[in-house]
Amino acid sequence: MESPVCTRALIFAAWWPVDHVFPLAAVFLLASSAVGAMAYMRHLRKRHSALATDLETIADQRREAERALRETEAIYYSLVETLPQSILRKDLEGRFTFANKRFCAELGRSLDEIVGKTDYDFFPNELAAKYRADDRRVIESGRVLDVVEEHITPQGDTLHVQVMKTALLDSDGKPIGVQGIFWDVTARIRADEQLREKNVELVELARSEHQAHEARKQAQSLLVQNEKLASLGHLVAGVAHEINNPLSFVSNNVAVMERDLRDLLALIRLYRRSDHVIKQADPKLLEEIEEVCDRIDLDYCLDNFPRLIDRTREGLRRIERIVKELRLFARVDEGEWNEVDLNPGIESSINMVKGYARKKGVHIVMDLGALPAVRCRAARIHQVILNLLTNAIDACGENGEVRVRTETEPDALGVRVDIDDNGCGIEPAILERIFDPFFTTKPLGQGTGLGLSISYGIVQEQNGRIEVQSTPGHGTCFSVHLPIEPVRPPSPDGSGEHPLADERDGPTTTTPTPSLTRETVRPTSALKRGDGAT
Template identity: 35%
Template sequence: MNTPLKLLLVEDSETDARLLVRQLEKQGFQLTWERVETAAAMRAALMERSWDCILSDHNMPAFDAPGALAVLKEFNLDLPFIVVSGSIGEALAVAMMRAGAHDYLLKDDLSRLAPAIERELRDAEMRRQRRRAEKELRDSQALYCSLVENLPQCVLRKDLAGRITFANESFGKLLGRPVQEIIGKTDFDLFPAEQARKYQEDDRQVAVTGRILESVEENWASGEIRWMQVVKTPLRDAEGAVTGVQAIFWDITEKKRAAEALARNEAELSAIYEHAPVILLLLDLDRRIQRFNRAAVDFFGRPESELKGLRGGELLGCIHALDDPRGCGYGPVCETCPMRQALADTMATGATHRRVVCSVTAQKAGRQKRIAILASTALVKFDGRPMVLFCLEDITEKAAMEEQLLRTQRIESVGALASGLAHDFNNILSPIMMASEMMRLKAADEQERRSLEIIHGCAQRGAQIVRQLLAFGRGLEGATMDVEPKGLIRDIRQIVNETFPKNIALKTQVPGDIGVLKGDPTQFHQMLLNLCVNARDAMPQGGVLTVQGDAVDLDEVYAAVAPDAKPGRYFRLRVMDTGLGIAPEHLDRIFDPFFTTKPAGKGTGLGLASVLGIVKKHGGLIHVTSQPNQGACFEVLLPLFAASATSPASGETPALPQGAGETILLVDDENTLRQVTHRALLSHGYRVLVANDGAEAVSLFAEHKAEIRLVLADLEMPVLSGPQMLQILRRMNPHLPVVIISGLADQEKRLREINPQNLWYLPKPFNVADLLAKTRLALESWAAQPPA
């Protein structure tokens, strides 16, 4: 999606404004934007140019959202006005909506921003269309009055007493009198008595029966006989009661007028047929095209001279149209074609078929393409012959979007499953990591120590897999940290050697100390692994996979010609294979979400799309070159940085912080994790009280309130959950420091919204060093606070 959007930001924070802009650009908007923070600046911006949408912060030093809405109303502009605030209560939000705002969002959750803007843009367009429609209705009514007044046909209306209440100019001209003199008179005042009685009787019949009366009558008003077509209809009030009679009559003496009207009607129908937005075909009983509209010519892209005489499948380019020498409709597959069946039934029985869905493999210019067609059939007469009106609508894109939606829903299901698995695995991995760490410190010999290191390393690798599951399933991001390129390639080399088929040879070129990448290491690993998996799949018969890394400098000349490039030093990563290569027509689409050339069930079409997202997120570039049957080369450029000065020296093992006899309340329903954590704290100088659930923790805290200096608690527990327990403990001691333990990254944010003070977060799985460091940090931070 690359939707242009002219956006006016009412925001005092340049940082927040750019955050909103980046969010919208990430979600596919091409922005032209301006930030204002005063009423005067907003007025100037509204006068200077037109805007598509306005986003406004609620509270600013010199301005606010209600003021911005008032300025917008001064200009009488119907623009979507959305409040985006860091914190806004429900009452204020309701007040803004009542004042005319279209929506409100919180800055810490911008996931609804793009959908909200798209919705409000559609609503604004609908309002504009409605106003146009209302104006057209008023114009139509005025036009109707004007038409009636100026119709060449005579129009008059009478009440039930026979008095004329309205007459148009044509009727006045027919009688040779001004219209003002006709109003209020009866037929006896205007016509001979015999003719007046005839008119009166006709009026009475219409009024009594409530039916339309049509007749052809002689008229001598002009001094010569003229034949008039007369149509009399009853006039009714809002309740449906007859209040009078309307008569319309016109001169039908000249047949030319009727012929002209007929020709006009035919032209209108032909115009409707020609300009209909769907493909319209008229087929004879041999299913050959005899007539087609402009939409058909545009869709099929063939000269009009080539269309007539073709059958539907031949026109669509169906690959089965040549299965039989007789052409479309006679091949073995044709009998199961829904369009063929609908046509045959319409021809045989005259039945109408609507919205028949058919999938066709079409071949054009040597390329095959699967298209989805929505077809309708009806039996009609044209030029006196029975024909089938065949309506076609291309729904290929719609069907593809529905398929994408189903795939997205499946991925969301994987995310929910990943969250549940992460919780269970974290409870398993944490005891293994801590127990192996403590046992390693007390190991009797080197062989035993190495075995424990292997166990600890495997547990850490399991923790990494859990984080990757969460990152994929829920979009959770890890912390930004320094990542060495050489370590990245070495990690992937180990995974490839252990998991890829043996007929794929791996060659790597590991860079030296060229600097570091800054970002989420999980995402960097995912990016490189996806590229390697893509290369593996391109070599089903085996081949050579090459992963190379080095440093390059991009100058300003290169940056000026390469989109999104900036001058600087970059880590260049090349992933090359000797596989099938990529067809030239697919190169422009390989990074599109859900696009895949793999067979059904072999790929989701998300691998390269996620690679592109990770590269762009970290300020990088990606380029691919390939030729069919000559392999492919993916080149990624990522910015390099100097290593952080605070990074510990290689091989340096910091001493574990020790306790000083402080009492800690440990709360966890997982017995194994609770036991290992208990032992780790005891062995490092702490006194520990243990609770199996939240209810027991509250009881223990009430009994030992004066002794407990820190609570270390899980979140997901029976009887009384972590958040509920925390609220109760904080009522007993508002300044109580708490370290919460959870494997779900969003829990910390949720708890901070409830109890933000003296709260620390320890993510699962953790080792002894993590546990002791977080415990000491919480105790020292609390001790350093001034007394309440």
């Protein structure tokens, strides 16, 4: 480093004598070197001071970084080692690079024994292959795996484990492995299973309660129906008795009137043949007779009196039929209890209505299966069949079909009679009234509304039931179910005969088991037919 002093010394030396210059130059050189050294020392001191400051700053930064690292390690330890979850990391080859203490405890290995190993070193091959496939899928897709799996512990226990896995990335965002966390959710899964089981039990309980409620409603309906029938039985028995007494007088009187009128008409015709005799004997009398004949229109009377008598007799027969049905409604105990095959009686009932069906354009098909003998009042049962057949025919239009089937019940404890028609069906709006006494949808004069009520009482007497399947516009099927051996309470006199009712009593309250499908009505409710039930 060259100082200004040295420079001036050299300039001065150019004109200073040489012998004088060298000593002086040496002095100047020494002085210059000293000055330069002092300046350099000052520079070094400044650099040293700055370096010391930098070193102190670096030391402070290092201490701060070490403190932050300790805090981070504490937080990491708190998260990784104290949470009740197992945590692990693996590299791209599936080798463990880290595992927390909980995971180590579950495997029963130390961290040193785990790091560098793979799942194949700790789990069955099939399970290890699954874990490896999950790791690859997470690394390749970059998506989070969040599932509940079954884990087999080294002790052979099965656990339900919630598993979450994500890809492990470097600072450039490239995958370098996979990290995962999982925890035991066996208690939760079992609680969920128990909850589902309890829910199923609750649903079944609710269904049972609903069924019990419906059964109570049906029982109440049965009770109401039977009370109605019992009360009406007393009323109807009295009405039938009151009608029957004067009806007997009228019938007897009509018979006498018919006989006398026949004689009287014969006498009048005989007198008319003697007009010429009267005219010769008393012309004025003949004129009076002819005047009266014209006034009463004798020719009309002679022609119509027989028809009037016939119509009167028809009216009486209808009244007698109504009274008979009223009496049957109040008393359905006619007939003896016997073991019979129902098929012959059913064929007889069908033969009785074939003419009526033919007139209506309805075809009757029989499909009668072999039946065991049934202990019943056969006449009463055939009355039920006849009534249901008539209703079915009335329900059908021209070219309609009524199919009658009989079969043994699957449990072989009873028989079943189906009367199925393809008629107008049952309207839901009137389903609850068809078994009601006196309910009918037939035109006035064509039905009393007692047929199904009587049928209900008869079937009930047998401990049977009536089922109805109906679709409006498509048809109706009445099914009569009868036990082979009806369970009947002993009769009051111990004779084995147990009449349902007498003229003073209504039907008994034996409760059948109702059963319904489609648009159906229970035997306790009136069967609603749009075809005019009787």
